[in-house]
Amino acid sequence: MTYPLPAPRPQVGQPIRDLSTPLPLIDETKLEANIARVQSYMDGHGIAFRPHIKTHKIPAIAARQVAAGAKGINCQKITEAEVFADAGFEDLLITFNILGSEKHKRLVDLNTRISGLKVVADSEITVRGLSCAFSQSRPLTVLVECDTGGGRCGVQSPEAAIALAEMIAAAPGLTFGGILTYPKADSEDAVEAFFAATIAGLSARGIPCPIVSNGGTPSLFSAHKVTTATEHRAGTYVYNDRAMARSGHCSLDDCAMHILATVVSRPTPDRAILDAGSKALTSDLLGFSDYGMIVDYPEAVISGLSEEHGTVDLSKVSGRRPEIGDKVRIIPNHTCVVSNLFGIMTFHRDGFVTRVEEVAARGLVW
Amino acid sequence: MTYPLPAPRPQVGQPIRDLSTPLPLIDETKLEANIARVQSYMDGHGIAFRPHIKTHKIPAIAARQVAAGAKGINCQKITEAEVFADAGFEDLLITFNILGSEKHKRLVDLNTRISGLKVVADSEITVRGLSCAFSQSRPLTVLVECDTGGGRCGVQSPEAAIALAEMIAAAPGLTFGGILTYPKADSEDAVEAFFAATIAGLSARGIPCPIVSNGGTPSLFSAHKVTTATEHRAGTYVYNDRAMARSGHCSLDDCAMHILATVVSRPTPDRAILDAGSKALTSDLLGFSDYGMIVDYPEAVISGLSEEHGTVDLSKVSGRRPEIGDKVRIIPNHTCVVSNLFGIMTFHRDGFVTRVEEVAARGLVW
Numbered sequence: 001m002t003y004p005l006p007a008p009r010p011q012v013g014q015p016i017r018d019l020s021t022p023l024p025l026i027d028e029t030k031l032e033a034n035i036a037r038v039q040s041y042m043d044g045h046g047i048a049f050r051p052h053i054k055t056h057k058i059p060a061i062a063a064r065q066v067a068a069g070a071k072g073i074n075c076q077k078i079t080e081a082e083v084f085a086d087a088g089f090e091d092l093l094i095t096f097n098i099l100g101s102e103k104h105k106r107l108v109d110l111n112t113r114i115s116g117l118k119v120v121a122d123s124e125i126t127v128r129g130l131s132c133a134f135s136q137s138r139p140l141t142v143l144v145e146c147d148t149g150g151g152r153c154g155v156q157s158p159e160a161a162i163a164l165a166e167m168i169a170a171a172p173g174l175t176f177g178g179i180l181t182y183p184k185a186d187s188e189d190a191v192e193a194f195f196a197a198t199i200a201g202l203s204a205r206g207i208p209c210p211i212v213s214n215g216g217t218p219s220l221f222s223a224h225k226v227t228t229a230t231e232h233r234a235g236t237y238v239y240n241d242r243a244m245a246r247s248g249h250c251s252l253d254d255c256a257m258h259i260l261a262t263v264v265s266r267p268t269p270d271r272a273i274l275d276a277g278s279k280a281l282t283s284d285l286l287g288f289s290d291y292g293m294i295v296d297y298p299e300a301v302i303s304g305l306s307e308e309h310g311t312v313d314l315s316k317v318s319g320r321r322p323e324i325g326d327k328v329r330i331i332p333n334h335t336c337v338v339s340n341l342f343g344i345m346t347f348h349r350d351g352f353v354t355r356v357e358e359v360a361a362r363g364l365v366w
Numbered sequence: 367m368t369y370p371l372p373a374p375r376p377q378v379g380q381p382i383r384d385l386s387t388p389l390p391l392i393d394e395t396k397l398e399a400n401i402a403r404v405q406s407y408m409d410g411h412g413i414a415f416r417p418h419i420k421t422h423k424i425p426a427i428a429a430r431q432v433a434a435g436a437k438g439i440n441c442q443k444i445t446e447a448e449v450f451a452d453a454g455f456e457d458l459l460i461t462f463n464i465l466g467s468e469k470h471k472r473l474v475d476l477n478t479r480i481s482g483l484k485v486v487a488d489s490e491i492t493v494r495g496l497s498c499a500f501s502q503s504r505p506l507t508v509l510v511e512c513d514t515g516g517g518r519c520g521v522q523s524p525e526a527a528i529a530l531a532e533m534i535a536a537a538p539g540l541t542f543g544g545i546l547t548y549p550k551a552d553s554e555d556a557v558e559a560f561f562a563a564t565i566a567g568l569s570a571r572g573i574p575c576p577i578v579s580n581g582g583t584p585s586l587f588s589a590h591k592v593t594t595a596t597e598h599r600a601g602t603y604v605y606n607d608r609a610m611a612r613s614g615h616c617s618l619d620d621c622a623m624h625i626l627a628t629v630v631s632r633p634t635p636d637r638a639i640l641d642a643g644s645k646a647l648t649s650d651l652l653g654f655s656d657y658g659m660i661v662d663y664p665e666a667v668i669s670g671l672s673e674e675h676g677t678v679d680l681s682k683v684s685g686r687r688p689e690i691g692d693k694v695r696i697i698p699n700h701t702c703v704v705s706n707l708f709g710i711m712t713f714h715r716d717g718f719v720t721r722v723e724e725v726a727a728r729g730l731v732w
Binding site for chain 1: 373374375386387388389420442443445462463465466468469472488489491492495513517518519520521522628630631632633634637639641644645648649650651672673674675677689690691702703706707708709710728729730731732
């Protein structure tokens, strides 16, 4: 025996019920169905589709999404984009206001390596910084981010979007690439109104607007109502989770990610303790009052988490209750943040491990 | 330029204000003071001290804790323990009910490599599993975990603790090591009563109880009230955080961890967006209604997080408000879960980087 021991790693062909826990698992069949269902919808409505890799952070999954028909990918950080550029992806949108000399330097490097790099901006400060960093010979494509009601980043009106687009179009080293929003769910009318007014103003000024980018999983199947959009971006759809099922986007049966956990203690008749805590499930509630759904015991409530323990209230469980050593599968409230906690992701089909992928773009500094 | 580019990494001597964000930082001066203050208290009361490495997951920090006088360390997972065993630590307690053949195998390996491995158990099932895995020639030391009111794992009464201790003492391959609790804060009387009754019962049966282990940071400075305890375990004290300051354990000025973040958008007069979201701060609320405290703008409220963005409500900020490009320092609600999100930790003294440590035991599978 030589030390350190290799990190524990599931083996292809192993039954998932034998795997050591806690461990997130992806069901290949559900994954494939999620990719196919959304791409088919986008194809049917003539909307270009750009999956957000934040959910999986695995180049092999993005390759499946592109093979199914996605036009390119969406990243949230330069370090994520670098990983996917290294893996051969060319059409790559980073939906972030990028500031600072260190990040600008890496962004310039990245723009020399791939043909389709794009970023967003929502302020003159961000645009001026990018313009100073980039050269006329290899300009960067910049989209204007619009706040259509989502309440995060973005210019606040079509007039402001038009003004910032004019600035980008005139800025040395930059190319105006279009407009973008990260909307709240079920706000297609607001997005359409904002986009239409912006596009009309740009058109009146003779500024082409090649990309009109809408986004989000929860109301993804209403994306066709935004007739001005040329593309849609979504991440969570690829795995799905409890919050997406609640939103109506999918059913609980469409959730491809389960966290496999073991009951490690049964201190009282009504209490079970799992080996999955906030370092496996995260504390994301997303409006729920508990920390995930136990598939095998839907009446059980994960009422509290410490870092490596989950406390389960069994008081409403009729019939058999889980015993020490039993393994259970949990649908997380939010799948994207679970991916970020694990160095590897284990895939299975019909209960047997098919592959183990590195979560290559996980946990990078920025 | 060769690709992939090396991951971004702060350089020793660099001013922290120049570092790219988001990035957690540890103030060496505060770290040293936190280690010294707690060890001095424990030494003054003759209580052996066992730091929990879950907070930092860095062998170099544990080495400082042991150099200051800690008797050993506390881990929560076998994979963490393996990292610290590789780094030379011998007195190592894993406070977890360990189940399953894969984990038993690694635990047996670990027990042959270090002299002071100890685990806990709170059920006959856990004890039987360990007994089957370990041999008479190299027995494993097992402590009984007691639920003294914390409501997580643990036997429910002194009588149950005594019965399980008898089982361990009689089990082939195991040695009874003592009793342990992870109590709720400010419950010293309940801990003392549980421990005293258990110790008396063990004594009456002629069973030695070498270790009596209490734990937790929030009421750490009341540890001397549990006169039966031989040792105390605590993790969070080493960095401290907003929740520890609220509990009265420390002041906000004793918080050694700050997350450095940049204002990347100012969409409205009352809204700022930071580049630190739930993948930098985590969603842990721990009873707060917001996601951390901005040191430089204490009236600002981090009202919401998405994965890579923090939304800040500035409506109560009198005077200057942060502008795009400004860097701010955030005291997290819960420091231990932040460590788990980053591959490296950056240390500084008086604003200049002193070292960068790998978070060696971070994000391991189990």
